[in-house]
Amino acid sequence: SSELTQDPAVSVALGQTVRITCQGDSLRSYSASWYLQKPGQAPLLVIYDKNNRPSGIPDRFSGSSSGDSSSLTIAGAQAEDEADYYCSSRDNSGDHMVLFGGGTKLTVL
Amino acid sequence: QLQLQESGPGLVKPSETLSLTCTVSGDSISSSSDYWGWIRQPPGKGLEWIGSVYYSGTTFYNPSLKSRVTISVDTSKNQFSLKLSSVTAADTAVYYCARQGLRRLVLVTDSWGQGSLVIVSS
Numbered sequence A: 001s002s003e004l005t006q007d008p009a010v011s012v013a014l015g016q017t018v019r020i021t022c023q024g025d026s027l028r029s030y031s032a033s034w035y036l037q038k039p040g041q042a043p044l045l046v047i048y049d050k051n052n053r054p055s056g057i058p059d060r061f062s063g064s065s066s067g068d069s070s071s072l073t074i075a076g077a078q079a080e081d082e083a084d085y086y087c088s089s090r091d092n093s094g095d096h097m098v099l100f101g102g103g104t105k106l107t108v109l
Numbered sequence B: 001q002l003q004l005q006e007s008g009p010g011l012v013k014p015s016e017t018l019s020l021t022c023t024v025s026g027d028s029i030s031s032s033s034d035y036w037g038w039i040r041q042p043p044g045k046g047l048e049w050i051g052s053v054y055y056s057g058t059t060f061y062n063p064s065l066k067s068r069v070t071i072s073v074d075t076s077k078n079q080f081s082l083k084l085s086s087v088t089a090a091d092t093a094v095y096y097c098a099r100q101g102l103r104r105l106v107l108v109t110d111s112w113g114q115g116s117l118v119i120v121s122s
Helices: none
Strands: A009-012 A018-023 A033-037 A044-047 A061-066 A069-074 A083-089 A104-108 B003-007 B018-025 B034-041 B048-054 B059-061 B069-074 B079-084 B093-103 B106-112 B116-120
Touching: A009 A018, A018 A083, A018 A104, A033 B106, A044 A061, A044 B106, A069 A083, A083 B106, B003 B093, B018 B034, B018 B093, B018 B116, B034 B069, B034 B106, B048 B069, B048 B079, B048 B093, B059 B069, B079 B093
Parallel strands: A009 A104
Antiparallel strands: A018 A069, A033 A044, A033 A083, A061 A069, A083 A104, B003 B018, B018 B079, B034 B048, B034 B093, B048 B059, B069 B079, B093 B106, B093 B116
């Protein structure tokens, strides 16, 4: 399969924990990375290789995986975390070396 | 500090070829650990991978665009380029160039250009 599926929208109260999920058959074999994108800006890598954070990314961002799903968790969501979040990986065949999920709009209430 | 900068026409006519160049500074495009890719985002929509290139010239393309796409690298200028032929209005998008690292057989996009809006219209 060459698809990654995300919920279109998720909301979280300020300071609470939120999980954003990504589902796809290839996630059983390959790790996911996660990007956030704010309006008018380029995406920013926040998690790669399941649960690694690039330099400068707050430790409230973490990743996990189980079976055909991967998740991004934000512990203690801040107002500045409101953004679109995309998961990314690849497909099993190698035809799609890069796949993106459809994106999840996170609203911080 | 790595910087990627897209350049090229912002308006392309239908049926013509879209051409963009990405100039890389702060890193060598000949780095053995990096791939270089193009990703686009239609207005109000999600991200779509177009393709990626290694400094040796090895390319990977999105199967849905493969018949129309050519990505090449110019190591002497530290640049890589995108050509997309026979464009239609559906190709209107912000086009991002990016650096990608191969981590356990997965290309991870760790740095992005600011993006270049290309409109396809007569």
